[in-house]
Amino acid sequence: xxxxxxxxxxxxxxxxxxxxxxxxxxxxxxxxxxxxxxxxxxxxxxxxxxxxxxxxxxxxxxxxxxxxxxxxxxxxxxxxxxxxxxxxxxxxxxxxxxxxxxxxxxxxxxxxxxxxxxxxxxxxxxxxxxxxxxxxxxxxxxxxxxxxxxxxxxxxxxxxxxxxxxxxxxxxxxxxxxxxxxxxxxxxxxxxxxxxxxxxxxxxxxxxxxxxxxxxxxxxxxxxxxxxxxxxxxxxxxxxxxxxxxxxxxxxxxxxxxxxxxxxxxxxxxxxxxxxxxxxxxxxxxxxxxxxxxxxxxxxxxxxxxxxxxxxxxxxxxxxxxxxxxxxxxxxxxxxxxxxxxxxxxxxxxxxxxx
Amino acid sequence: xxxxxxxxxxxxxxxxxxxxxxxxxxxxxxxxxxxxxxxxxxxxxxxxxxxxxxxxxxxxxxxxxxxxxxxxxxxxxxxxxxxxxxxxxxxxxxxxxxxxxxxxxxxxxxxxxxxxxxxxxxxxxxxxxxxxxxxxxxxxxxxxxxxxxxxxxxxxxxxxxxxxxxxxxxxxxxxxxxxxxxxxxxxxxxxxxxxxxxxxxxxxxxxxxxxxxxxxxxxxxxxxxxxxxxxxxxxxxxxxxxxxxxxxxxxxxxxxxxxxxxxxxxxxxxxxxxxxxxxxxxxxxxxxxxxxxxxxxxxxxxxxxxxxxxxxxxxxxxxxxxxxxxxxxxxxxxxxxxxxxxxxxxxxxxxxxxxxxxxxxxxxxxxxxxxxxxxxxxxxxxxxxxxxxxxxxxxx
Numbered sequence: 001x002x003x004x005x006x007x008x009x010x011x012x013x014x015x016x017x018x019x020x021x022x023x024x025x026x027x028x029x030x031x032x033x034x035x036x037x038x039x040x041x042x043x044x045x046x047x048x049x050x051x052x053x054x055x056x057x058x059x060x061x062x063x064x065x066x067x068x069x070x071x072x073x074x075x076x077x078x079x080x081x082x083x084x085x086x087x088x089x090x091x092x093x094x095x096x097x098x099x100x101x102x103x104x105x106x107x108x109x110x111x112x113x114x115x116x117x118x119x120x121x122x123x124x125x126x127x128x129x130x131x132x133x134x135x136x137x138x139x140x141x142x143x144x145x146x147x148x149x150x151x152x153x154x155x156x157x158x159x160x161x162x163x164x165x166x167x168x169x170x171x172x173x174x175x176x177x178x179x180x181x182x183x184x185x186x187x188x189x190x191x192x193x194x195x196x197x198x199x200x201x202x203x204x205x206x207x208x209x210x211x212x213x214x215x216x217x218x219x220x221x222x223x224x225x226x227x228x229x230x231x232x233x234x235x236x237x238x239x240x241x242x243x244x245x246x247x248x249x250x251x252x253x254x255x256x257x258x259x260x261x262x263x264x265x266x267x268x269x270x271x272x273x274x275x276x277x278x279x280x281x282x283x284x285x286x287x288x289x290x291x292x293x294x295x296x297x298x299x300x301x302x303x304x305x306x307x308x309x310x311x312x313x314x315x316x317x318x319x320x321x322x323x324x325x326x327x328x329x330x331x332x333x334x335x336x337x338x339x340x341x342x343x344x345x346x347x348x349x350x351x352x353x354x355x
Numbered sequence: 356x357x358x359x360x361x362x363x364x365x366x367x368x369x370x371x372x373x374x375x376x377x378x379x380x381x382x383x384x385x386x387x388x389x390x391x392x393x394x395x396x397x398x399x400x401x402x403x404x405x406x407x408x409x410x411x412x413x414x415x416x417x418x419x420x421x422x423x424x425x426x427x428x429x430x431x432x433x434x435x436x437x438x439x440x441x442x443x444x445x446x447x448x449x450x451x452x453x454x455x456x457x458x459x460x461x462x463x464x465x466x467x468x469x470x471x472x473x474x475x476x477x478x479x480x481x482x483x484x485x486x487x488x489x490x491x492x493x494x495x496x497x498x499x500x501x502x503x504x505x506x507x508x509x510x511x512x513x514x515x516x517x518x519x520x521x522x523x524x525x526x527x528x529x530x531x532x533x534x535x536x537x538x539x540x541x542x543x544x545x546x547x548x549x550x551x552x553x554x555x556x557x558x559x560x561x562x563x564x565x566x567x568x569x570x571x572x573x574x575x576x577x578x579x580x581x582x583x584x585x586x587x588x589x590x591x592x593x594x595x596x597x598x599x600x601x602x603x604x605x606x607x608x609x610x611x612x613x614x615x616x617x618x619x620x621x622x623x624x625x626x627x628x629x630x631x632x633x634x635x636x637x638x639x640x641x642x643x644x645x646x647x648x649x650x651x652x653x654x655x656x657x658x659x660x661x662x663x664x665x666x667x668x669x670x671x672x673x674x675x676x677x678x679x680x681x682x683x684x685x686x687x688x689x690x691x692x693x694x695x696x697x698x699x700x701x702x703x704x705x706x707x708x709x710x711x712x713x714x715x716x717x718x719x720x721x722x723x724x725x726x727x728x729x730x731x732x733x734x735x736x737x738x739x740x741x742x743x744x745x746x747x748x749x750x751x
Contacts, residue, residue, distance in 0.1 A: 173363050174367035174370075174731065175725065194545070196542075196546035197572075209680070210680070221474045222473075222474045222476045222503065223501070226476075231396070234418070247389075296594055297571050298572075299574075299597060300623070302651070303650070303651050306650055306651070309699070310677065310700075311673065
């Protein structure tokens with residue numbers, strides 16, 4: 001076969017082997033309208049976001065996603081007096097004050113109930129809690145209704161695929177790395193991402209299996225395994241991160257305490273299976289034989305990686321069946337209706353989820 | 356569409372360390388920043404190309420130059436004033452920058468620059484001691500994580516994140532680690548259990564922890580005492596038996612015990628651990644009913660022919676995949692995998708460093724893109740790389 005015909009095979013192939021996008025949902029149809037409506041909102045406290053319907057109209061609900069700084073207390077009180085508040089486990093450690101900001105204090109002993117002594121006023125103001133935890137009672141006030149909903153559920157599949165693959169999301173991308181492990185470059189990154197385990201896992205995968213590993217947001221850190229097949233990059237833009245994920249075969253998630261691991265659903269949207277620590281706080285719900293595997297520690301991460309690398313996964317199809325912006329917005333609307341929201345509410349989108 | 360397909364293969368070729376300099380020069384002028392970035396990160400990139408890419412408009416390309424281990428120290432230092440903070444900070448963290456520059460950055464008013472200096476492995480001890488008490492929390496944390504930081508500066512504090520860094524640092528003193536191994540937070544105890552410098556005494560203490568995952572970290576640690584591993588072999592908890600079975604220094608007697616364990620997770624751990632695989636035990640594991648166990652054995656770098664050839668003919672694609680990726684696989688077994696029904700098996704075979712040239716050429720004609728891209732990434736034959744990029748739209 002000549003080089004020319006070899007090349008032409010791929011040019012002709014188009015999207016034959018890559019799943020095509022589903023028909024546009026409500027989000028895609030009304031994207032501009034919603035964004036315009038949201039852009040007209042007054043400035044809100046960072047920790048609070050309104051919940052809008054499919055046309056960007058206020059639903060009367062607001063989401064609380066973190067602590068409210070004193071400087072924004074008055075604005076928060078205004079929102080709380082005009083909206084029904086639902087808390088989310090989106091920020092690390094919230095709503096438990098034990099780690100406070102960046103784990104700088106040991107205010108509450110692990111396992112100790114979140115009782116009135118520690119209840120922040122904004123936490124007390126929430127009438128229900130949305131979470132992604134397997135054991136929410138360990139993190140949330142005990143006397144409020146709870147439902148399963150995590151910000152990564154709302155992943156915008158089309159936007160992720162465009163960021164990952166460019167304007168033609170069905171074209172093939174050469175895989176440069178076997179494993180990608182993305183960290184947050186914040187002060188909480190080590191805790192959320194369980195770096196002490198992540199580092200050992202990377203060492204095992206690179207040294208024992210000879211895999212090429214890309215570590216994101218670990219650049220400039222002194223304790224990264226110094227191996228030729230471990231590449232390190234600093235904190236990148238969201239689009240660049242998606243491009244790196246698309247060029248990888250597996251996303252490793254050693255996270256234990258991450259309450260909102262967006263990278264899980266973003267990887268699935270990019271067609272990349274996930275290898276997730278079995279103790280992950282939230283994100284366990286995205287692991288399925290079609291999407292990846294769990295591992296327990298450095299001692300079995302190699303087996304998990306082999307399963308992910310050699311298995312046939314259908315991550316995008318699974319994600320679109322179960323999550324994605326429209327599905328998650330419909331589910332949130334149902335949860336809000338169950339809390340006494342308007343009967344006609346069929347679509348509920350927290351505005352904080354816009355990128 | 357055509358451009359994107361071409362860029363994908365070009366990127367794979369540009370990342371290949373065997374890519375000839377002339378071709379790398381060409382790819383270094385590509386329109387696509389991912390392709391230029393791959394060329395800039397290639398350790399075989401000629402110095403002149405790296406110099407040119409060091410002036411690239413795209414900061415991801417300049418960043419790749421800074422990260423290239425073959426980039427001349429002078430070139431790296433010349434980018435110290437780069438307009439992009441990402442590039443600048445990567446330079447500050449580069450162990451090859453001159454110490455005099457590091458001293459300047461440690462005095463910088465920008466906490467990000469001090470933080471990057473704190474992460475530099477070549478940062479002198481006196482500067483790291485100073486950074487370990489930096490007013491910026493993040494700079495402090497990074498200094499505490501640096502293995503070059505003197506043990507005297509590695510002390511516990513009221514900060515959970517700082518304690519985490521100290522618990523993970525291999526130079527932390529035994530006394531401090533023992534204290535942190537009693538921390539109320541699992542994360543800190545886990546970090547101590549995963550610390551490569553943890554002593555057998557400390558691991559014995561952690562093996563008695565309330566949290567199974569802390570115990571598992573201690574059991575899989577290469578310095579875990581043998582009597583602790585022996586005790587774990589009688590544990591009712593599969594997680595703990597599997598962690599002990601994965602210990603790289605597992606005694607032969609315990610390998611045999613774990614190799615006959617009823618839980619496949621434990622047998623899989625024995626099959627995958629690199630230090631001790633006895634021929635008789637390996638033979639039994641190669642016939643294990645669980646594909647995961649056979650797969651772990653096939654991936655084991657100590658597994659050799661004829662066992663490996665046998666596993667390369669396994670009915671499970673996952674086992675063949677692991678065998679195809681094992682560098683000990685010999686050409687006769689490779690020939691049997693060239694037409695494997697699983698594209699993943701063919702792709703991993705295409706990346707095998709010792710793949711005979713005729714087989715690699717055959718895989719270059721594979722109908723699956725990932726297989727061809729794998730050839731582009733791993734081929735050592737310059738003519739094949741040239742051929743893969745022939746007849747593509749001209750580079751601008």
